[in-house]
Amino acid sequence: MGGIALIEAQQEAELIYSRIVPLFTAQWHCQYRIDVVNDQYGQTFNFFMGIKRQNHRERSIPLHTLRTTDLAVLERVIVALQQQTQLSLNFVDFGHVRWPVSQRWIH
């Protein structure tokens, strides 16, 4: 079971990464950020790419939705994603909780 979930996490991370690539154009004076939202209403984890150019409108582009509320699954996806990109991650609405495996605070 764990094996299957691991493969899924890898695939999900790759899908997210493939959507980040065309959006990350590395411009000057521009902040790029991945928002990970704990959506309690939809019971999903939502991924967005935030693009903020100095003195311009901010843009937020949907990357993916994980249809689960299991933090362990999310942790695996995040670990897999961090192997591909070093963009900063911004966790929204997670409250004060720790990752199930690494036991670090989610922030």
Added chain:
Amino acid sequence: MMDYRNEPHGLFFMIDNKSFYASVESVARGLNPLRSVIVVMSEADNTGSGLVLAASPMAKKLFGISNVSRQYEVPDDPRILVVPPRMNLYIQENLKINKIFREYVADDDLFPYSIDESILDMTKSWRLFGKTPESVARRIQLRIRREMGLYTTVGIGENPVQAKLALDLQAKHDHELIGRLTYETFPQYIWPITDLEKVWSIGRRTAAHLQRLGIHSMRDLAMVDPYALRAEMGLIGTQLFALAWGIDRSQLRQLRPAKEKSWSNSQVLPRDYQVQQEIELVIREIAQQTTSRMRHHHQQAGCVSLGIGFARAGEADDGRSGFHHSCRLDPTDNAQTIAATLLRLFRQHWEGQAIRNISVGLSRLNTSRGLQLDIFQDPHRQIKDERFDRVIDELRDRFGKTAVIPASSLMPGGTMLRRAALVGGHNGGNSFD
């Protein structure tokens, strides 16, 4: 005064979602829909630089952004968050909301009105859920807020039109987001209105017409002689008079969707088209798509029509803004025949103007009962053509609209491939979410 005793006295809720698309996008990002400054902007090919589909209440308030604003009208301010539309997500959310409504009314008493509005006939069920109509409305609002994070606005009336006006004219400005009209309170709240266009079903032209007749307020409209108004404006006159008195005799349950008498499709092109080959390519694509829709309903068309809208550049040297022509033909559901007829129409009437708008219509429909062979053509060829269309339809049903496409759609000017992913002309959202 009007005698209302014989009018229907029910209890109707008209419920809409406050800035629906923007609110859904806010909730998905963990933002409060009433506090976020968010603009949903479509950047489909044919919207020019971009079109605002929805703006959150705060975006409207702080920056005066309204729906259908153009991208360049939206200030380049870092406080504004711009997001692309996800039409499929909004459809899903709308279905979820209507599912909640079904817990308050019988299925037969729920009438979805648009992607973010529904009419609920609460006449028989409201007493199960509260002491007053307002408390029931509040209960539904809180439920949707709790389960979906969205804010809803409720108009309450004794008939659908009162509910709609209560929603548009009162609830949207009420801090509880609830408004209520009855036959009794109607004159008090509605008659003072002088900006007639604000009232549902009165548009710019109707308002101007009423102004010319010396009708400058809803009170004037209510006091007019209905027979004179009917003589002047026709049936619409009678309807407007009823509107002014808050009368609506429609029985929603007996409404039947109009019998489909034609199939049509139109599109705004992403740029001005001037090359004949490119224009004809799009006409052929639209013809294909419309014919295929018709075939799904086992119908054949006896009349095709073509509408062409000129680009602004084309209007100037011509005066006309476009043309619309139709032509009879032997009933057919063959895409090639229909496309050929449309192209003939196009070539007859087009004089080289730049074009921005194309529409195709199929009418005089009858049920297709197999193939009527034409004695002047090779029968094997005709049967083969017929089977060809069916196979293409089946492939598209099973594997998606772009499973098989004419190679010509890859040529410059084709719009079919890019439009296939759109919903209602806008981005549907990520496909493998």
